[in-house]
Amino acid sequence: MTPATASPSLALPPRPSEVALEALIGELAPRLGERITTARGVRDQHGHDESWHHPGAPDAVCFPHTTEEVAAVVTACARHRVPVIPYGVGTSIEGQVIAEHGGLCVDLSAMNAILAVRPEDMDATVQPGVTRTQLNTHLRASGLFFSVDPGADASMGGMASTRASGTNTVRYGTIRENVLAMTVVMPDGRIVKTGSRARKSAAGYDLTHLMIGAEGTLGIITELTVRLHGLPEAVSAATVAFEDVAGAVDTVIASIQYGIPMARIELMDALAMRAVNRFSHLDYAEKPTLFLEFHGTHAGVKEQAESMAALCQEFGGSDFAWATKEEARSALWQARHDAAYAAKALRPGAEFLATDICVPISELAACIEATQADVAASGLIAPLLGHVGDGNFHLVVAVDRESPEELETLAAFNRRLIERALAAGGTCTGEHGIGSGKRGYMEAEHGEGWAVMRTLKAALDPLGIMNPGKLV
Structure with missing residues (x-):
């Protein structure tokens, strides 16, 4: 499989000329005032997200307050053929807010009512x-x-x-x-x-x-x-460690098949747990670990926990380490949410590609096992974590961006990861999205469906000004 290329039938606007930008800003300035700017620092701030991908600053940034102002901005951009890049808080993972073709970034953070x-x-x-x-x-x-x-x-x-x-x-x-x-x-x-x-x-x-x-x-x-x-009447959270990833994943699969109404089922492998311990100064067992949460009535939570504990024991899990008070639960889930930052601390000075795939639950164990073998064979540092209750897992891969060899290894690994997911009936991304990072795999995943997406894009945005170069 080779990454597909963008369809030539889609309009990709050239970077706007100085004349077009001046005309656009001149039209919008009376309405927006200081809320439209070409200041370099503001542009640079809006030219990147949390992703691995190279930044690309817009030519200008505006801060609308109402739907009507957004409509006026987009209407003017269409008139002057200037690309439009919507921006929230910049936490996207696949380069969705990078201004590949320049244009006007529309920062919606002030619309927060x-x-x-x-x-x-x-x-x-x-x-x-x-x-x-x-x-x-x-x-x-x-x-x-x-x-x-x-x-x-x-x-x-x-x-x-x-x-x-x-x-x-x-x-x-x-x-x-x-x-x-x-x-x-x-x-x-x-x-x-x-x-x-x-x-x-x-x-x-x-x-x-x-x-x-x-x-x-x-x-x-x-x-x-x-x-x-x-809000549920009762909430309880727990962690349970396993000797290997297979036992943890088999527990998850069984819990889904048995219909245990879990609120959260998260997996972190041994390397991810080591990273979290170092980063957050914790003392979890450095083994594959499930993070669990149960919601419901007091009786329902007790029943769910007992059923899940029995499954964990069946597949080699340790006793539950409980967190029933809100402060303890918050600390537990904060450790999980900090896992990506913890992974980055494993190799100071390196840069990191965060990637994700999602597969059917029945394919999850085999896919994770094959992926971990691939990580080991590639010599990569890549903690694994994920929302395994719905078949979605992530890798945070540390790479020296100045090393052509490492970049080549990373690209080949990421390609195999996606091919593995598609072969299992899954998707190239469960939640990170496509952006510019995974658009090359859309045709392989969707076939003619991708052609239909391009047709929709061309019909609704014939000028190609809306976040050009992303997704399709």
């Missing part, structure tokens, strides 16, 4: 710059919470644009299952409402879910209505 919370309907309407932590802090007294937790304190618009998931997915679903409706500014500046607050609909094309995961290539999300969930 929680517009409505409806406890009786268990939903909320927010602007795209609201972060998940901000929303859950606001909801604290309501007995409700927003469930999607990708680790980083990502913005709601960014999470929808990259089809985020995270540690709660196995029970509560990804962002895809938790967005009911949106307001989107289309590439020609039209303001479109998608979906409704009804819990189901059979009315026409599902534009809401078309925009989820589109990575800003089809429009800019300026408002979201999301599902909320009730």
